[in-house]
Amino acid sequence: MPIELIANVAVQGILTGLVYGLMALGLSVIFGVVRVVNFAHGEMMTIASYAAIVAFGAWNIDPLLAMVPIAVILFAIGYVLQKALINPFINRPEHSQFILLAAVAIIIANTLLMIFGPDSRNVLVDYALDSLQIGPLLVDKVRVITAGFACLIAAGLFAFFKFTRTGRAIRACADNHLGALVVGLDVKKLYALTFGIGSACVGAAGAMMTLLIDVTPNVGPVFTLQAFVIVIVGGLGSMPGALLGGVLIGLSEALAGLFFVPSAKSMFAVAILILVLLFRPQGLLGRKI
């Protein structure tokens, strides 16, 4: 097998993996702090994708520009969702939270189906089908751009949690819930803020995804499942872990498709998940609880 082919496929896999990582980042942030598993994660991403499609269709706004206001809108949706709906469930058994968020997911998917119909949609910008020739490598331009944005957003998020007072307060809530209450932090507000930030990440990822894939109202569960696999591999609650998990899954799928049967490539992602669960249950960069 030519080495150029292997290198090309590996690079595509890494770039795709970084976008996967961004997709999973929101899920990881929310779980890391609020300790709620967002079963409506994929559907929230689908809302963002449709918002980007509408923005492009109606006003010709590039999804890379539209992702800023879309992230803001998703932040607001996430904030309100946490404040109004999830907070009352915080101290209830986990299965109640799962059912609540699964119900939210079903409502979102069916609402999108009623508004947009079952046809798949995407955004075809001028550069959507361009490639960059770098030596023997032929790299998809859109993947390079989206992977770059994924790294930028992850770095920004990391800086926010590390260097800002609000970020440190959110981390305090995650590390010691009781301690955070004792020192007077408004934990419920910080939870809502975290859910908003996680949702904003989902919004940015959803808007960018329209450049890479076609979206249908029913695509949400696929995103949710993939995000779960990634964050479990990388470590639930770990931001670098989400990116690492994404890259690992993207790369393994690409190489499995090349060396084995392409139709079975997602099987390899699940195999990695099983191995991680067996030998490092907290995930590659997760902390032991």
Add this chain to the structure above:
Amino acid sequence: MTVKLTRRQFAAGTAASAALLAGTAPFNIVRAQGKKLKIGVLLPRSGFEAQLGIACQRGIDITQKMLPAFGLPGDFEIMNADTESNVDVARSRAEKLVNEGAHVLIGAFDSGQSAAIAQVAEQKGVPYVINIAAAPQITEQGYKYVFRNFPTAPMLVRNGLVLMKSVFEKSGITPKTVVFMHVNDTFGQAMQKGISAMLPSLDMPFKVVETIAYDPQAKDLSVEVAKAKATGAEMLMPVTRINDAILLVREMVKQRWEPKIVMSPGAPGFYENQFYRTLGKFSNYMITNVPWYNPRSAVTQKVLDEFTKKYKNEMFELNVGFSFEAVMIAVDAFARAKSTDGKALADALRSTNIKEHVIAGGPITFDAKGQNPNIISVTLQNLDQRPKVVLPLDIAEDNLALPLPSWSKR
């Protein structure tokens, strides 16, 4: 005054009522005969096949206005039912339609759902006209009430491969190497098995250098296309659905893979409205060998005019054509049988001989198994961002344009 009913009286009364109903049932059937024909239409209007079921529905919806123009009665009733793209739902909806008085069933776009409906039709003695379903076993069961106006999978594959030779001859381009990519679902696997079995006997001029199966839920075909490109094959032979057909071509453009020919042996994807809407100029020059409407037929022209008037933004394609013909066949049988009785309708269906119709091929007739053997495939090429018949020449709308021009020169 109150009347006390003992358990014995109640049981006796119930039994008497049941006996009365059973005794008069044959009269109900007799009374139903000669009435308006009720056609139960089963299509996947929701679920993963919804887009295609809705396309079929459009073909059904124009029949009431159009059939009188061809000398057939227009006073029939359409009873719609949604199979939800699910085999079990298809079966229960078929039973419900029959219980509600449907005299004939039509549907169901999908082989699994059609097979389930065929069982119900046979049990109840209600004729069933299949609009679209290719699994050969449906008409191999010895059913007496099942009629299919659509090619079987082996017919599709054979017709598709034979037409490839005509394309090579007409274009003067005969590829020596082919890469075969197919969606890894029931349909894709059936096509793969059919093609593998038939290729040696058809003496095709090319060698299949690589077969690449991919996940039907795939959101990205970059690896698959990279692998196919690395073979250096002169022709790509894809078996796709619509979403993966779009992914495939998009990835080919990105990876600058330019085989001389891209020709499907008979699968959806390239000729669908969404393909043109999504890919624009990059949708051009793709070829599909598939059963299609005859653009030269007077019936097609009239139906096409009505369809275009009613659905301005939709495309008249094979789903519409075959669904229209299914109703046409049922109403034609009713006109000859002059009865809504299941057996009389089935007998009339067996002697169907409709010479002027929509789909390309010979007259609509049914053999002893209930299969129409006269449907041909045509070569469709995407030109000016719509599918055009380029072969056979006697019904061609445009000239075959090969090899594929470079992506950058479009």
